[in-house]
Amino acid sequence: MENRDPDDPKGLIREAYKIDGISDGECRSILVDWALSLPPEADQPAVAARLSGRPGYPVDHPMSILLAAAATPGAGGTGRRGGRAGRLAS
Template sequence: MKRDPLDPKQLICESYRIEGIGPGECRSIFLDWALSLPEGQDVQAALAALVARYEPSHPDHPMTQVLRDGRGASTAPRRRGGWRSRPRQS
């Protein structure tokens, strides 16, 4: 199978195959997808391409709505915590 640069871990693709998936699960999958994108990836361009890919055949799917909502976000989610977020000790 060829690797998809927009969905390298196939998270979005697989979410459309899960029978009975709900909005909460889709948001969780979306967050994992966003955090796994390579640094420098244009998230808004990736979302626009994914919406264009899936919306025509899955307009009422909860993941489609999550992708649409993601397009309205101004920045990509960032990881918090860990050693980088701790204040330096003098």
């Protein structure tokens, strides 16, 4: 049995780097699947930072760019709340 990487339990990130010509959209989809495969207690920004800094992962690859963005705590969040909580927050 193959040793599992705790930072990439399903090997999704590793495999993304092996796909020639992978698009940004495909990497985004893989990144979501990767995030969902981590245990709930995982510090996703810290794990993304470790993965983005791995030797052999080209810095100009679409996955490297997305991992670097994911390594920033609060990345992508607007702080906006929707639904009833958003309407009552003023």
